[in-house]
Amino acid sequence: DQQVKQNSPSLSVQEGRISILNCDYTNSMFDYFLWYKKYPAEGPTFLISISSIKDKNEDGRFTVFLNKSAKHLSLHIVPSQPGDSAVYFCAARKGGSQGNLIFGKGTKLSVKP
Amino acid sequence: EAGVVQSPRYKIIEKKQPVAFWCNPISGHNTLYWYLQNLGQGPELLIRYENEEAVDDSQLPKDRFSAERLKGVDSTLKIQPAELGDSAVYLCASSLTRERESGYEQYFGPGTRLTVT
Numbered sequence: 001d002q003q004v005k006q007n008s009p010s011l012s013v014q015e016g017r018i019s020i021l022n023c024d025y026t027n028s029m030f031d032y033f034l035w036y037k038k039y040p041a042e043g044p045t046f047l048i049s050i051s052s053i054k055d056k057n058e059d060g061r062f063t064v065f066l067n068k069s070a071k072h073l074s075l076h077i078v079p080s081q082p083g084d085s086a087v088y089f090c091a092a093r094k095g096g097s098q099g100n101l102i103f104g105k106g107t108k109l110s111v112k113p
Numbered sequence: 114e115a116g117v118v119q120s121p122r123y124k125i126i127e128k129k130q131p132v133a134f135w136c137n138p139i140s141g142h143n144t145l146y147w148y149l150q151n152l153g154q155g156p157e158l159l160i161r162y163e164n165e166e167a168v169d170d171s172q173l174p175k176d177r178f179s180a181e182r183l184k185g186v187d188s189t190l191k192i193q194p195a196e197l198g199d200s201a202v203y204l205c206a207s208s209l210t211r212e213r214e215s216g217y218e219q220y221f222g223p224g225t226r227l228t229v230t
Contacts, residue, residue, distance in 0.1 A: 042224075043206075049217070091155070100146075101156075106155055
């Protein structure tokens with residue numbers, strides 16, 4: 001049973017436009033959400049996070065939106081750059097001292113020049 | 114500041130052979146994680162250490178996998194004997210604290226790509 005779902009395996013966007021990556025989750029006990037970016041042959045790199053008590057968090061070109069009622073979050077990248085081309089993983093943490101990160105399968109973003 | 118270091122980066126072994134992976138976390142990070150990442154999947158937790166104590170090893174296949182974190186710093190993950198299905202990337206990650214105020218970010222190493230033939 002997949003608790004964190006990224007239903008789009010891939011996304012292609014033109015340079016300068018907005019990239020929107022989506023993530024759905026099923027467990028209402030998740031209290032913290034993170035996005036990671038992964039280049040080939042490298043480990044995932046932390047990008048941005050959001051607590052369940054917020055609905056938006058911005059960091060430069062990256063904004064994460066959380067809709068708790070829909071159990072949905074999205075990552076917006078504006079403007080998209082070719083260097084943003086990577087696999088993006090959504091991760092969620094269950095509250096409590098034993099909470100670990102549960103990752104989605106990832107979405108491969110390609111930004112075309 | 115140095116990141117998480119893992120070695121080897123690549124390993125090819127025959128099935129039934131043993132293999133070991135090594136991880137050196139970011140200095141001062143008390144929490145260390147080992148993850149398994151299959152092709153087309155996200156990382157899946159195998160084991161989590163708080164200092165030298167394994168606090169969550171519920172996903173570690175203990176019949177063939179073992180791990181240790183002596184002195185609460187470096188860690189090794191071992192597979193004995195390896196099976197064909199163990200071919201994957203093994204990722205190590207570390208974090209400074211697990212408090213909400215500091216965030217729950219984990220910092221990953223580059224991983225070890227294991228191929229079992």
